[in-house]
Amino acid sequence: xxxxxxxxxxxxxxxxxxxxxxxxxxxxxxxxxxxxxxxxxxxxxxxxxxxxxxxxxxxxxxxxxxxxxxxxxxxxxxxxxxxxxxxxxxxxxxxxxxxxxxxxxxxxxxxxxxxxxxxxxxxxxxxxxxxxxxxxxxxxxxxxxxxxxxxxxxxxxxxxxxxxxxxxxxxxxxxxxxxxxxxxxxxxxxxxxxxxxxxxxxxxxxxxxxxxxxxxxxxxxxxxxxxxxxxxxxxxxxxxxxxxxxxxxxxxxxxxxxxxxxxxxxxxxxxxxxxxxxxxxxxxxxxxxxxxxxxxxxxxxxxxxxxxxxxxxxxxxxxxxxxxxxxxxxxxxxxxxxxxxxxxxxxxxxxxxxxxxxxxxxxxxxxxxxxxxxxxxxxxxxxxxxxxxxxxxxxxxxxxxxxxxxxxxxxxxxxxxxxxxxxxxxxxxxxxxxxxxxxxxxxxxxxxxxx
Ligand SMILES: CC(=O)N[C@H]1[C@@H](OP(=O)(O)OP(=O)(O)OC[C@H]2O[C@@H](n3ccc(=O)[nH]c3=O)[C@H](O)[C@@H]2O)O[C@H](CO)[C@@H](O)[C@@H]1O[C@H](C)C(=O)N[C@@H](C)C(=O)N[C@@H](CCC(=O)O)C(=O)O
Ligand SMILES: Nc1ncnc2c1ncn2[C@@H]1O[C@H](COP(=O)(O)OP(=O)(O)OP(=O)(O)O)[C@@H](O)[C@H]1O
Numbered sequence: 001x002x003x004x005x006x007x008x009x010x011x012x013x014x015x016x017x018x019x020x021x022x023x024x025x026x027x028x029x030x031x032x033x034x035x036x037x038x039x040x041x042x043x044x045x046x047x048x049x050x051x052x053x054x055x056x057x058x059x060x061x062x063x064x065x066x067x068x069x070x071x072x073x074x075x076x077x078x079x080x081x082x083x084x085x086x087x088x089x090x091x092x093x094x095x096x097x098x099x100x101x102x103x104x105x106x107x108x109x110x111x112x113x114x115x116x117x118x119x120x121x122x123x124x125x126x127x128x129x130x131x132x133x134x135x136x137x138x139x140x141x142x143x144x145x146x147x148x149x150x151x152x153x154x155x156x157x158x159x160x161x162x163x164x165x166x167x168x169x170x171x172x173x174x175x176x177x178x179x180x181x182x183x184x185x186x187x188x189x190x191x192x193x194x195x196x197x198x199x200x201x202x203x204x205x206x207x208x209x210x211x212x213x214x215x216x217x218x219x220x221x222x223x224x225x226x227x228x229x230x231x232x233x234x235x236x237x238x239x240x241x242x243x244x245x246x247x248x249x250x251x252x253x254x255x256x257x258x259x260x261x262x263x264x265x266x267x268x269x270x271x272x273x274x275x276x277x278x279x280x281x282x283x284x285x286x287x288x289x290x291x292x293x294x295x296x297x298x299x300x301x302x303x304x305x306x307x308x309x310x311x312x313x314x315x316x317x318x319x320x321x322x323x324x325x326x327x328x329x330x331x332x333x334x335x336x337x338x339x340x341x342x343x344x345x346x347x348x349x350x351x352x353x354x355x356x357x358x359x360x361x362x363x364x365x366x367x368x369x370x371x372x373x374x375x376x377x378x379x380x381x382x383x384x385x386x387x388x389x390x391x392x393x394x395x396x397x398x399x400x401x402x403x404x405x406x407x408x409x410x411x412x413x414x415x416x417x418x419x420x421x422x423x424x425x426x427x428x429x430x431x432x433x434x435x436x437x438x439x440x441x442x443x444x445x446x447x448x449x450x451x
Contacts, residue, residue: 007209009078011038015120016084018042020067022058025050027228029067031074043074043200047225052193054232059137061279062231064089066224068097069217073199075101076108077211079117088126092278098122099271104217106258107250107383111214115254130278137231137281142440144236146170149226150192152180153314154302154340155241158448159289160188161305163239166444170239173229175222178319179328183311193233195225199321215383217263223272227285237438242269242288244429245295245387251380260383266291269436287436292449294429295343295387296394301448303347309356314340314385332359335384338370343391345405346398362399362408371396371410376424377417390428393421 012035019030027047034040047066049058064087075083083101085094102118109117148163148170150156163170172192174181185192207213219242226238246264249257262268269291273283290298302308315337317327330337338361344353345362354360361367372378375396376389386392399405400415414421437445 005209007077007206007211008038009210009212011035012078012080014082014084015071015075015078015080016086017067017071018086020063020087022063025054027058027063027066029070031071033074033078033080035080041202041206043202045070045073045200046198047228048196048198049229049232051195052229052233054229054234056138056232058228059231061137061281062224062228064093065096065275066221066228068093069100069220069224071097072100072104072216073203075120076105076117076214076216077203077206079109079114079120079212081116081120083120083122085122085124086126088128089124090128090130090278092130092275094122094124094127096271096275100217100220100263100268102256103259103262103265103267104220105214106253106256106262107260108212108214108216109256110251110253110258111383112212114212115256118256137279138234140231140236140282140285142236142282142284142438144234146237146239147226147230147233147235148172148239149222149241150174150181150184151241152178152184152312152318154308154312155243155290155298157184157188157305157308157312158298158301159239159241160184160190162289162301162444162448164188164190166441166447168444171233171235173226175225176321178326180311180313180318184308187308187311193229195229197221197225215260217268219261220263220268220272223263223268223286227276230285237284237441238286240264240269240286240288241290243290243293243295243298243387244432245391246385248381248388250383261385264385266435273436283436284438284440287438289437289441289445289448291435291437292432292445294391294431295339296391296428297431299343299347301451303344309348309352316384330357330359332357332361333367335370335374335382335386337361338367339374339384339386339392342371342374342395342399343387346395346402350404360408362405362410365409365413368410368413371414375414375421377414377420388429389424390426393424394428397421397425
């Protein structure tokens with residue numbers, strides 16, 4: 001490939017959402033970057049729903065919501081001051097987009113020092129009436145089987161097994177194909193569908209040529225994909241496994257809450273549920289079953305499912321878009337690996353846990369700095385999908401009293417901070433109320449939290 005021409009983000013003054021359409025089971029969303037002295041660059045993202053086997057036409061409101069949600073991957077490349085929505089939208093949809101940019105791109109803006117990227121001027125000339133009735137949603141039945149998102153990690157496994165224990169037969173779904181997800185689905189024994197998502201291939205080239213890059217609220221995109229798939233298949237609720245710790249921001253910057261996990265948080269869940277209601281749909285089409293649980297409580301339930309121990313992976317290095325860049329197993333050195341390891345260490349026998357991870361991150365002095373960050377002994381929580389400080393501090397203190405672990409390098413080194421770790425652990429959040437879990441799933445929720 002010829003060396004990519006330099007990409008100058010500042011040359012682009014407008015990011016346009018130019019359209020969306022459904023063709024043969026696929027949804028295409030279209031975008032463009034424009035500037036007075038730059039050649040416009042057009043982007044298309046393709047979402048392939050053909051594997052759902054559903055023949056119907058995607059719900060127009062949810063298609064529009066997908067176009068709004070998925071635009072962040074392309075907006076972030078130049079983060080122009082003006083965003084133009086060039087198809088008819090309601091004011092609540094403009095508000096949705098503004099919230100997804102402001103909340104979902106916080107880490108991106110912080111890492112690139114682009115505070116203005118969080119508050120672009122959004123122009124929507126063709127406003128629809130909020131209650132436009134020309135898109136009547138299909139009839140929806142909460143009693144239909146739920147569609148459960150699978151990420152390959154422990155959280156969705158706890159959800160799957162809780163639903164099975166409650167007599168439900170969830171249909172599982174994933175966006176794109178990843179071996180840990182496929183293996184999780186196989187162990188679960190449940191039916192599943194996959195939606196394939198193809199980003200515009202120009203992203204890679206433009207990243208190399210100088211485009212801004214960073215974290216995006218991918219769970220918002222996966223959530224709307226799930227809603228479209230469930231609607232096409234005539235299924236019930238879309239159930240995610242976003243837990244309590246996703247609600248805690250990493251830091252505050254220029255007055256913005258910067259939260260790595262924003263689109264896994266209750267703020268996004270509430271926004272999406274309200275947007276569904278504004279479309280005339282039940283907000284119970286979407287919720288997280290695990291919102292009430294801190295990560296330690298999820299780990300406490302996950303430990304009872306050893307059948308998944310050799311297939312689950314939470315390490316993000318197993319989930320690159322390019323399969324050739326994916327690790328087959330845990331990297332053992334990133335914040336997510338270190339977090340999952342320490343939260344499971346008091347719950348799974350040491351030899352088995354180090355076999356699963358192929359390493360013992362707690363016995364590596366090189367991991368001390370990251371464990372200090374994870375336990376709240378440093379400046380702020382790492383930008384990763386990890387639990388809150390109290391849970392890590394509690395686990396470390398438990399391990400200090402465990403003959404199998406107390407001599408591990410990190411555990412022994414942090415024993416000197418035991419009083420401070422005790423203080424941090426005392427802030428551990430309790431299991432909270434059912435939140436948005438619908439009454440139809442009350443028995444599942446009650447069994448999950450009461451064990
Ligand atoms: C797997 C991963 O961590 N990806 C992040 C990583 O991307 P990387 O360059 O290492 O490889 P790819 O994921 O293959 O992406 C290649 C480039 O494509 C762009 N891109 C990718 C996916 C997408 O949805 N939009 C995109 O624009 C991007 O420019 C990539 O460089 O680093 C990137 C830069 O920081 C991140 O954008 C990639 O993040 C992915 C979207 C991703 O899937 N991340 C999840 C692991 C993730 O962040 N999960 C969070 C969810 C938080 C939430 O609120 O939803 C979590 O587990 O907490
Ligand atoms: N590729 C994907 N397709 C569908 N859903 C996904 C995908 N990746 C993540 N999710 C869902 O998004 C939510 C957040 O993902 P996350 O990675 O935190 O969950 P997980 O993999 O189940 O657990 P863990 O936090 O232990 O990795 C979960 O409900 C998960 O099922």
